[in-house]
Structures are given as structure tokens and as C-alpha cells.
Amino acid sequence: MKKIAIATTGGDAPGMNAALRAATRTAARKNLKILGFRRGYEGLLANDSVTLDSRNVGGIIHLGGTILRTSRSEAMKTREGISRTSEVLRKNDVDGLIVIGGNGSFKAACELHRVSGIPIVGIPASIDNDLAGTDTTIGFDTAVNTALEAIDKIRDTATSHERVFVVEVMGRNRGFLALEVGVTAGAEIILIPEMKYDTVSIRQRLAEGYDKGKKSAIIVMAEGAGNCTDMARSLEENTGFEVRLTRLGHLQRGGSPTAYSRLLACKMGISSVEFLLDNRKKDMTAIQGGRIVPVDLEYACAVEKPIDRQLYELARTLSA
Secondary structure, three states, X not given: OOEEEEEEOOOOOOOHHHHHHHHHHHHHHOOOEEEEEOOHHHHHHOOOEEXXXXXXXXXXXXXXXOOOOOOOOHHHHXXXXXXXXXXXXXXXXXXXXXXXXXXHHHHHHHHHHHHHOOOEEEEEEOOOOOEOOOOOOEOHHHHHHHXXXXXXXXXXXXXXXXXXXXXXXXXXXXXXXXHHHHHHHOOXXXXXXXXXXXXXXXXXXXXXXXXXXXXXXXXXXEHHHOOHHHHHHHHXXXXXXXXXXXXXXXXXXXXXXXXXXXXXXXXXXXXXXXXXXXXXXXXXXXXXXXXXXXXXXXXXXXXXXXXXXXXHHHHHHHOO
């Protein structure tokens, strides 16, 4: 192996730059040439690349987002898009590809490997933490802490004005972020796509809390758990509480990565290059029980990662 390519793809996650830096510097120490493709798969399709080395990835470990920039690519869902990308990699004499991204990015990477035959290693960078085979993903810890800081401040207002706040966090399909944020924020109610609920039971829980002396409440709601506007309106119309809605939105994607997100990114960046040099063909760099291990890339994006139901029950117990 003489030349590798790196791309940051899909939604951005804090720590992508740290992973890019670690992979680039590891590859440089192994005397590999490194191409960085701009704007993710769209840059691959357009053959838009820059040569990377140890120096031009300096000073980025603390930066959120990605210096290579990123985008979502509908073309990579088509045979033509996959074929064009494969041809670009061949024209550039790329011997291995590192994809830093999430679920959708890895699905495209699996198809790209099948068509091109080029070894591909995925580094899981996603605030959703929804990839099977890894305990956590780069950026998840940062997103949790970003949302937690915001909810802690909202709690001050909720307590002062004796209000209920519905706080929507990211999680269009999965509730890992909402669950961990809800537990650590001490939320009274957590709503996630994986667990069914009804507004009547939510109203009952708020009423029970009021009877116990609670004059305010925080409801953390994943965006995929329902319509937060309808939820807030229904609660205000059917309870004695003032209800306010806050959507945290894309602020959860940005910001400087936490120490844990940076450390994980460094470990995964190094191991991803080593996996390519060890002749791994189609893997995700995962962390399991504190150890970095390779996991089949197909498994990572095809299998549904189970939600921690014990943590969900713990949250209900602690909110009493």
C-alpha cells in the first residue's frame, strides 16, 4: 500500500478533525501518500482533493466540524455514483480509503468496496451513536455535553417560573442522544423513538410530580419521537402548567470536541491506518470495552444497535 485517501462524509461531528489529523500523521509516519477529498463523497465524485501531510493537519485537533468540509450525496445511492467514485479512486492510484462518517456514509462505502475492490475502513463519527458494533462514536460525548449544558440553563428558568419545558434534541431515527442527555440532566420525562408513549400518561406523570411538590419539569424529546410542537401545545391545554418549547437543533453538532471525543478520535485514526496496512478489506474501527477493534462494515450499518433499556428504566426511577 502506497497511497490512501481520506474523506469526511455525511453529517459533521465534533472530533472529525482530530480523527483526520491522527490518520494523516500515522500514514505519514508509514511513508504513505495521503489524499484528502473535499466535501465528502461529492468531492470524490468531482475528483476534488488536496494532498495531506503532518503539517497541514496541525492545529486542528480542537476544532469542531471538518476542515475537509462535508456534504450528503444522493448520487452515492445510485450505481452510477458508485461507479464514478470507483473510477476516481482508480485514476488517483488510491490503495485504501478511510471514510469518517456515520450510517449512511458506511452503507455507501460498502457498495463502493464491492464495486471497486479497494479496501475501505470506516471511522464512526456521528452524534447519533447509532452504529452497531461500537460502544460509542466520535462526537457523541461532545453532543451530549453540549445539550446538557443548554438544558442545565433551561432548568434554571423552568424552576424560577414553575414551567414545563419540552426540549427537542437531535435523533431523527434513534434515541441514544436523548436518553443519555435526559438521564444526566435529571429530566422528568424522556421521549425516544424506540419506546412507545401517550400524552395521557405523560400528563399523569406531570400531575403525580406536582402532587409530590414538583413545580417544574423538563421533558427531553428526540426529534424522531413525535411532533414537539403538538406535544407542548397538548400539555399546556390539558394541564395547569405553563409549557415552553426549545429546539436545540444544530448547535449539538458544533463546538470544540470534548477530551473524550478527541482521545477516541486519535485512537481510531491511528488504528484505521493500521487496519489498512494489515490488509483489512471492509471494516469499521470500533471501540468495545475500552479496546479498539475492527468490525465488519456491513454489520455496523445493517444491524440495528439496541437502545439501553436498563438506562431508560433507570431514568424513570430517578425522575420520581
